[in-house]
Amino acid sequence: MCDRCDYEGLLHTRELECSRNRLRVLEIIGGSPRPLSAQEVFALARRGRHINRVTVYRILDLLVERRLLEKISAGDRSFRYGLAPNANHTRHAHFYCTGCGRMECLSPGSPLVDMAPLESTVAGMVERVEIRLDGICETCLEQER
Secondary structure: OOOOOOHHHHHHHOOOOOOHHHHHHHHHHHOOOOOEOHHHHHHHHOOOOOOOHHHHHHHHHHHHHOOOEEEEEOOOOOEEEEEOOEOOEOOOOEEEEOOOOOEEEOOOOOOOOOHHHHHHHOOOOOOOOOOEEEEOOHHHHHHHO
16 A cells, blocks of 8 residues: 555545545555556455445446546556546556556656647647557566567
8 A cells, every 4th residue: 555645535635435445445556556457456355355346346436536546448448447646646657568468557757748739739628648558568578488
């Protein structure tokens, strides 16, 4: 779990009740070094606790709607979940391995996107930019050799 984030405080800032299940889902995603699928979140959430799969999916949807989480598209037409940018987590790009389906976070600032030219071409307001690089991870490359 990220020791810099106050997950209860994050829920309260979005006017959400700090239920045990919401807090658990937020801690699982916040504590992961990479974005997680809904199935992975469910598997981790039910360890040692009883929680329904539908409950986890509803919590994920709610936390995305309230902008505590980001729903990140993967190259296999599925989604992964990661913390939305906040004071402790800056926006960053992701790498998706087309071999094994694993998604990794890239360091903030790589690649850089200059928003000024993009925003000048859009008639409205840009709220979110998602950058995903697809390729083959080091582990899959090693297995091919």
